[in-house]
Amino acid sequence: xxxxxxxxxxxxxxxxxxxxxxxxxxxxxxxxxxxxxxxxxxxxxxxxxxxxxxxxxxxxxxxxxxxxxxxxxxxxxxxxxxxxxxxxxxxxxxxxxxxxxxxxxxxxxxxxxxxxxxxxxxxxxxxxxxxxxxxxxxxxxxxxxxxxxxxxxxxxxxxxxxxxxxxxxxxxxxxxxxxxxxxxxxxxxxxxxxxxxxxxxxxxxxxxxxxxxxxxxxxxxxxxxxxxxxxxxxxxxxxxxxxxxxxxxxxxxxxxxxxxxxxxxxxxxxxxxxxxxxxxxxxxxxxxxxxxxxxxxxxxxxxxxxxxxxxxxxxxxxxxxxxxxxxxxxxxxxxxxxxxxxxxxxxxxxxxxxxxxxxxxxxxxxxxxxxxxxxxxxxxxxxxxxxxxxxxxxxxxxxxxxxxxxxxxxxxxxxxxxxxxxxxxxxxxxxxxxxxxxxxxxxxxxxxxxxxxxxxxxxxxxxxxxxxxxxxxxxxxxxxxxxxxxxxxxxxxxxxxxxxxxxxxxxxxxxxxxxxxxxxxxxxxxxxxx
Ligand SMILES: CCCCCCCCCCCCC/C=C/[C@@H](O)[C@H](CO)NC(=O)CCCCCCCCCCCCCCC
Ligand SMILES: Nc1ncnc2c1ncn2[C@@H]1O[C@H](COP(=O)(O)OP(=O)(O)OP(=O)(O)O)[C@@H](O)[C@H]1O
Ligand SMILES: [Ca+2]
Numbered sequence: 095x096x097x098x099x100x101x102x103x104x105x106x107x108x109x110x111x112x113x114x115x116x117x118x119x120x121x122x123x124x125x126x127x128x129x130x131x132x133x134x135x136x137x138x139x140x141x142x143x144x145x146x147x148x149x150x151x152x153x154x155x156x157x158x159x160x161x162x163x164x165x166x167x168x169x170x171x172x173x174x175x176x177x178x179x180x181x182x183x184x185x186x187x188x189x190x191x192x193x194x195x196x197x198x199x200x201x202x203x204x205x206x207x208x209x210x211x212x213x214x215x216x217x218x219x220x221x222x223x224x225x226x227x228x229x230x231x232x233x234x235x236x237x238x239x240x241x242x243x244x245x246x247x248x249x250x251x252x253x254x255x256x257x258x259x260x261x262x263x264x265x266x267x268x269x270x271x272x273x274x275x276x277x278x279x280x281x282x283x284x285x286x287x288x289x290x291x292x293x294x295x296x297x298x299x300x301x302x303x304x305x306x307x308x309x310x311x312x313x314x315x316x317x318x319x320x321x322x323x324x325x326x327x328x329x330x331x332x333x334x335x336x337x338x339x340x341x342x343x344x345x346x347x348x349x350x351x352x353x354x355x356x357x358x359x360x361x362x363x364x365x366x367x368x369x370x371x372x373x374x375x376x377x378x379x380x381x382x383x384x385x386x387x388x389x390x391x392x393x394x395x396x397x398x399x400x401x402x403x404x405x406x407x408x409x410x411x412x413x414x415x416x417x418x419x420x421x422x423x424x425x426x427x428x429x430x431x432x433x434x435x436x437x438x439x440x441x442x443x444x445x446x447x448x449x450x451x452x453x454x455x456x457x458x459x460x461x462x463x464x465x466x467x468x469x470x471x472x473x474x475x476x477x478x479x480x481x482x483x484x485x486x487x488x489x490x491x492x493x494x495x496x497x498x499x500x501x502x503x504x505x506x507x508x509x510x511x512x513x514x515x516x517x518x519x520x521x522x523x524x525x526x527x528x529x530x531x532x533x534x535x536x537x538x539x540x541x542x543x544x545x546x547x548x549x550x551x552x553x554x555x556x557x558x559x560x561x562x563x564x565x566x567x568x569x570x571x572x573x574x575x576x577x578x579x580x581x582x583x584x585x586x587x588x589x590x591x592x593x594x595x596x597x598x599x600x601x602x603x604x605x606x607x608x609x610x611x612x613x614x615x616x617x618x619x620x621x622x623x624x
Contacts, residue, residue, distance in 0.1 A: 095252040106215050108208055109133065110201040112611045119201060121215055126151040128183070152223060153186040156257045157216040160200045166549055179209035183216065184257055186356055194349030196254060227286035228363035230255070231271040232264045235292030235299060235335065240404045243335040247291045251333055251355040258359040277303030280311070282465040287329040289358060293336010294383055298600045300330055301368065301380060319372045319612060331358040337405035338601065339516045340383050340495035345508060349496060365509035367490045369613050371599060373606040374380035381598045385495050385599040385611055386486035387555060388422050392600040415525070419518040422595050426486060428553035431512035433457040436505060439540055444507045445493065452584060475527060482520035488513045488553060488611055498533040503547065512549050513613050519544040552612035557594050
């Protein structure tokens with residue numbers, strides 16, 4: 095007999111039961127969908143088809159044979175059956191505000207052969223999701239945020255990873271920069287991705303470890319500001335357990351551990367801009383979220399010794415910093431990012447699969463190909479602005495976070511190769527407060543005469559007190575000026591602008607104030623931005 099032609103893979107449709115109700119369950123590989131809908135008993139005609147669920151195959155977390163506990167079988171009417179057959183499907187349930195939950199449903203089959211057929215078909219569909227991680231390296235920071243990193247991982251994330259068949263090697267960090275140092279020695283080929291359970295600082299540590307390791311492996315000196323960093327292929331996932339968690343919040347749309355864990359399981363991926371910061375040819379740090387001088391620098395500095403307050407340390411320090419109301423003099427110069435399509439005030443936030451990012455990074459690559467990486471320091475127009483500033487913030491992404499759901503620059507793009515430079519000039523306390531409060535509302539925080547914002551590819555900053563003398567030369571005059579500056583900050587009664595603030599780089603304080611930032615490269619990460 096001729097084998098019957100079946101469009102491979104065949105569409106599968108059976109009547110299975112979920113908690114004693116009959117459902118028509120359909121697996122449609124062509125449209126990559128699994129759906130099930132309740133079968134009304136004949137008597138009830140024309141009722142709306144309530145209770146029908148459709149799940150894309152890409153959002154199925156796991157499929158496995160349901161273990162049947164003895165008592166359940168005895169209670170069921172399966173007694174006359176030899177052994178009941180059921181399989182459990184876990185899938186993504188989308189809740190409000192980008193929150194995801196893991197839904198679970200168990201289908202009961204009338205005979206074993208059908209159960210095996212379904213398991214086979216669904217597992218085949220899962221095995222086609224090749225971009226899903228199978229082996230992860232997990233760094234847990236027990237110290238950040240509310241110091242709940244370990245519980246968050248063990249209670250909320252590990253069960254999901256094991257359900258999805260992901261093997262995880264877990265490292266609980268014992269000291270600061272443990273994760274970064276560990277990444278220089280670990281064998282990266284073993285892993286499909288690295289997960290950091292912590293806040294932005296933890297992500298920054300893993301980022302530095304990874305980029306540093308990859309540059310070392312490809313013999314690139316990251317001290318050279320115009321060096322083209324080689325691309326990292328491995329992805330980083332974040333399980334939010336910090337105080338601000340702005341990288342996670344700005345990419346996923348919420349800082350919820352289960353949502354992030356589910357994104358990691360599905361292997362979602364989102365490229366990300368990384369900026370490098372140098373001081374006179376010496377590499378200082380990479381930044382992915384906020385590089386802030388003035389207000390945010392002082393907020394961070396004031397918060398470091400109140401870590402025992404947890405996330406509230408920032409509000410406490412923010413309040414004090416706001417009252418002291420310092421402003422800082424200096425010179426900012428930058429090169430606008432010509433290739434980008436959007437602008438910081440176009441009210442087009444970056445969304446998943448953002449075409450602005452794709453288009454801009456394509457144009458950036460063309461530009462780089464033309465001038466093979468020399469373009470970063472071509473002498474074309476630099477804009478220079480001297481002045482007195484409350485805050486100088488360079489953000490590579492929106493910096494959306496629970497404190498400010500839109501972020502510092504709501505339309506900043508995650509992977510467009512540019513950063514948004516926000517200059518807040520000296521203003522009154524009331525005006526500065528109004529500007530701050532706009533961060534928590536839907537209103538435009540740039541709508542002030544003392545606020546300017548530019549989309550740049552790099553920028554430099556030199557504080558005023560550095561301009562008059564070169565820190566290198568040591569003749570006596572400078573020493574006295576430096577001491578004068580020191581005296582100046584010691585006497586709060588003095589009226590001049592306070593000497594210098596410090597740079598807040600992704601939540602870590604930089605020890606240099608004269609810096610040069612350039613938007614370096616696009617990196618890959620595990621998380622999809624929804
Ligand atoms: C009155 C309400 C004013 C609300 C103002 C809300 C502005 C919030 C802006 C959030 C910006 C977050 C940028 C994220 C940077 C991260 O890479 C970094 C590492 O995690 N986090 C911080 O540096 C931590 C930075 C945290 C900054 C918190 C600032 C809190 C300001 C509070 C000012 C209160 C003034 C009240 C006066 C009556
Ligand atoms: N075991 C540890 N002991 C002490 N410090 C650690 C340890 N592990 C990591 N750290 C350091 O703690 C710092 C803060 O961690 P993290 O950023 O995760 O929390 P957070 O600062 O509260 O969150 P956020 O950065 O989102 O505000 C990081 O810079 C990291 O280098
Ligand atoms: Ca950017």
